[in-house]
Amino acid sequence: MAWTSCIILFLSVCVCGGRRLPDSEPAMHGGVQSPLYPQPYPPNLQQQWDLSVPEGYRITLTFTHLDIEATAGCFYDSLSVFYDKEVLGKFCGHENSADGHYPGNQPILSPGNRLSLVFQSDDNNPERRQNVGFSAQYQAIDIDECSDPDPEDGSGPLCSQICLNTLGSYLCSCHHGYELRSDQRGCVLSCSGGIFDEPEGHLFSPGYPDPLPHALSCQYFISVESGFTVALNFNDNFHIESVDTEQGTICPHHWLQVTVPDSEPWKLCGGKSPGLIVTSSNSVRLDFHTDGQGLSRGWSLDYSTHRVKCPFSGSVDHGRVTPDLSEYLYRDYIFVRCDQGYKLVTDGKEIDGFSTMCQNNGQWHLPLPECHIIDCGEPEALLNGGVNFLSGSQNQYLSVVQYHCHEPFYSLLGGMNVVFTCEADRSWRSNSDIVVSPACIPVCGQPTKLIAGFQRIIGGAEAPADTIPWQVLLRSGGRGGGMVIADRWIMTAAHNLMSNGKPVTNDAVQ
Numbered sequence: 207m208a209w210t211s212c213i214i215l216f217l218s219v220c221v222c223g224g225r226r227l228p229d230s231e232p233a234m235h236g237g238v239q240s241p242l243y244p245q246p247y248p249p250n251l252q253q254q255w256d257l258s259v260p261e262g263y264r265i266t267l268t269f270t271h272l273d274i275e276a277t278a279g280c281f282y283d284s285l286s287v288f289y290d291k292e293v294l295g296k297f298c299g300h301e302n303s304a305d306g307h308y309p310g311n312q313p314i315l316s317p318g319n320r321l322s323l324v325f326q327s328d329d330n331n332p333e334r335r336q337n338v339g340f341s342a343q344y345q346a347i348d349i350d351e352c353s354d355p356d357p358e359d360g361s362g363p364l365c366s367q368i369c370l371n372t373l374g375s376y377l378c379s380c381h382h383g384y385e386l387r388s389d390q391r392g393c394v395l396s397c398s399g400g401i402f403d404e405p406e407g408h409l410f411s412p413g414y415p416d417p418l419p420h421a422l423s424c425q426y427f428i429s430v431e432s433g434f435t436v437a438l439n440f441n442d443n444f445h446i447e448s449v450d451t452e453q454g455t456i457c458p459h460h461w462l463q464v465t466v467p468d469s470e471p472w473k474l475c476g477g478k479s480p481g482l483i484v485t486s487s488n489s490v491r492l493d494f495h496t497d498g499q500g501l502s503r504g505w506s507l508d509y510s511t512h513r514v515k516c517p518f519s520g521s522v523d524h525g526r527v528t529p530d531l532s533e534y535l536y537r538d539y540i541f542v543r544c545d546q547g548y549k550l551v552t553d554g555k556e557i558d559g560f561s562t563m564c565q566n567n568g569q570w571h572l573p574l575p576e577c578h579i580i581d582c583g584e585p586e587a588l589l590n591g592g593v594n595f596l597s598g599s600q601n602q603y604l605s606v607v608q609y610h611c612h613e614p615f616y617s618l619l620g621g622m623n624v625v626f627t628c629e630a631d632r633s634w635r636s637n638s639d640i641v642v643s644p645a646c647i648p649v650c651g652q653p654t655k656l657i658a659g660f661q662r663i664i665g666g667a668e669a670p671a672d673t674i675p676w677q678v679l680l681r682s683g684g685r686g687g688g689m690v691i692a693d694r695w696i697m698t699a700a701h702n703l704m705s706n707g708k709p710v711t712n713d714a715v716q
């Protein structure tokens with residue numbers, strides 16, 4: 207008997223530290239029995255069972271049998287059930303005992319997912335009865351968190367709008383137009399952010415103009431066709447919490463940030479509307495942020511889009527740029543025409559016509575051409591004559607030339623001075639509008655000096671030069687007379703071209 211007590215005492219010391227279920231996977235159900243059950247339990251016991259089920263569940267404990275020495279107040283032997291330090295019940299006796307405290311058939315429900323059982327016995331039991339202890343089953347049951355939506359621990363409503371109970375947990379949900387906050391409990395007005403790609407639009411902070419809910423993070427993207435720029439026009443009723451410092455107003459907690467590509471973002475806050483913000487971009491991002499404190503009444507804006515401007519195109523010498531507008535915008539065309547007598551030239555080449563378009567990057571797609579004066583080419587050469595410039599030079603537009611013949615042996619057909627002008631159609635035209643080329647005709651038999659009186663050859667004198675222009679003296683070994691009969695023909699007697707019975711060579715004729 208002494209050995210038995212010793213072993214039991216040893217065992218009870220071992221289990222006093224708590225026989226805990228494994229931490230890793232809390233069970234969904236299980237059983238607990240007193241030592242040696244269904245044999246009588248030993249004396250001098252102090253044993254604890256710590257039961258746990260997963261978070262989000264409670265434990266129901268149901269006794270299938272309980273038979274512990276019955277005393278008033280369960281003073282000697284007892285089974286106590288705890289939730290943390292709270293005693294949920296202290297039991298002894300059996301179903302029909304007059305003393306003690308029998309748990310009955312009602313299960314014990316834990317407030318949370320833990321439950322502790324402590325069984326103790328004193329050093330003896332009445333001999334007339336051998337008490338066998340207890341046997342109990344436990345299982346996890348879901349907590350319906352939604353049945354108590356407003357806990358009294360001061361943490362506020364579990365779900366600000368809709369609570370959905372789930373096995374082991376719960377979900378909060380929000381009505382249309384609201385979204386769940388990051389705490390997964392509260393609902394805030396939806397940012398209604400998104401992408402705005404229409405040419406015009408209206409944006410405003412959630413709930414505007416009512417004061418804003420807290421802890422917002424809203425993004426708005428305005429993205430329109432390239433070639434357009436976005437302008438933001440803020441409503442006068444603008445209020446975003448700000449802090450005044452010595453360095454000026456800063457936006458540490460609430461702000462609206464406006465970002466366009468390739469430039470520093472603007473951070474807006476304060477009570478004064480920024481009014482009109484004209485950007486140079488077709489895409490604008492707005493980030494609206496509020497933290498969990500402070501007060502902002504919000505903002506509202508209308509945005510509009512405008513075509514990109516191209517720089518003034520400039521002017522062209524001797525030409526005209528049309529249309530003449532005060533500003534040129536994306537998709538506008540301009541045309542260039544040269545003045546009369548000038549031609550369009552670009553990159554050194556003549557072109558038939560010119561237009562250029564203002565592109566979406568604000569640049570003209572082609573640079574302006576130049577107008578160069580036109581050129582009629584060399585005037586046609588005149589046989590036995592020449593051409594002089596009366597005005598202008600280099601055969602350019604409106605240059606004037608005059609033809610002449612080599613006097614006195616040639617004269618212009620018709621005897622008139624023929625003046626030609628370089629016209630806009632790049633041809634030389636006479637002032638009498640004839641296109642026929644001038645010609646020089648030879649002049650025969652027209653003395654430029656007159657001989658005074660008639661003289662006969664006998665005893666005659668040498669004729670002065672230019673008095674008988676159609677008669678020539680031939681030297682071909684001998685001497686003879688000849689007559690000019692055409693531009694390059696002289697008629698003479700045949701013997702004048704013979705010498706010693708043979709024709710003279712051409713070289714010998716002078």
Ligand SMILES: [Ca+2]
Pocket residue numbers: 275282283327328329330331332
């Ligand atoms: Ca006892």
Ligand SMILES: [Ca+2]
Pocket residue numbers: 262348349350351371372373374375376
């Ligand atoms: Ca639940």
